[in-house]
Amino acid sequence: MIASRRELWLGRVLLVVLMLVTVMPFVSLFVTALHESGTYPPGLAWPEVLHWSNFATAFQSAQMGKLLVSSVLIELGVVPVALLIGTLAGFAIGHLRPPGGRWIFLAFLLGLTLPFEGVIVPLYYQIRDMGLLNTRWAIILPLIGLYMPFAVFWMRAHFVNMPDDVSEAARIDGATTWQLFWRIHLPLSMPALSSLGILMFLWTWNQFLLAVVLVDDPTKRTMAGALGAFQGQWGTDIPLLCAGSLLILLPTLVLFVVFQRQFVTALLQGSVKG
Structure with a gap:
């Protein structure tokens, strides 16, 4: 009993310390x-x-x-498309299990080890040859591709744990593969899908490197990417720079607070499934 009380108080102290470490930069x-x-x-x-x-x-x-409009347009171009492709690929690899699916999944796993910094130079020349430099497409298209390894990995982890009895019962009732996906598995995957959508929204909103390298016009970047131009203009004015940083962080903080319960539920569901 004494040991459990000590562990309880130690856990509370650690939580308070971690909370202070997390909150103090925002307070500052x-x-x-x-x-x-x-x-x-x-x-x-x-x-x-x-x-x-x-x-x-x-x-x-x-x-x-203008930055808010630009960020929303980029989010609308990235998140829905990446969710759709990642969910379809995760369903195919995790539940349908096509021939060679393991090798395809291994290729996606290798994609998880590829950092953005490692592809930024060839990506710049490719986007330039496509004539998309200094456009929002220069951010949207690369992000969709760069998010695919994680999106497929995330959704495949969900679909691979779905019971086969559900699909077999639907097949007996005459359901096609598309009906099986759209009417049965997609509604059951909403917790995993919503948490993945929140993650990709946050990553896209905070995308800095691609926005700075591939887009010169700050009003066509994400809000985080435009912070570089704002810092160059007001870098010596610390209060204004802090105010701008808080305004950029505010939408992501609000989103996480609003959807915190759904996000934690999805993570706990995934941990229970293994």
Whole structure:
């Protein structure tokens, strides 16, 4: 009993420490953003006068209205298509098990080891030859391809654990392969599909490297990619830079808070299935 109490208190202390380590950078950004523009705030010192106007100035200076539209267009071009292709491929490899499916899955696993930095140079020349530089397609098309290994791996892990009895019963009732996928397996895969969609949304929203290298116009980048141009303009104004960073982080924080329960449920479901 004593050991369990010690473990309980130790776990609580570790949770508090981890919470502080996670929250303190955001608190530091918020406090710094409230200082007077052009100053160099000392640490976490609370300002005497709260300059909420820094957020409005950062929003206007970074043209975040245009950036928000650009990020939404990129999200709409990447996430639905990547979800569709990844789900179809995961269903085929994990449930239909075609000949050579293991080798195809191995190829996707090798794709998981490929970092974005390792393909950025050949990708630049390929996008240039396609005439897509400085367009949103230069971000959308590569991201769809780069997300495929993880998307297929994620969805295949779900479909491979689906009981065969469900499919056999549907086959006996005359269901085709498409009906089997669309009417039975797809509704049952919504937890895994929603969590994958949240992950890809966050990754796309925070995509920096491809946006900076392949797109010159900041208003055609993602919001995270446009932060580089904003930093170049206001790099010496620490409060404005912190305010702009918080505005860029805000949509992802709101999304995670709203869908936190669904995301955790999907992860726990996947861990139970093994």
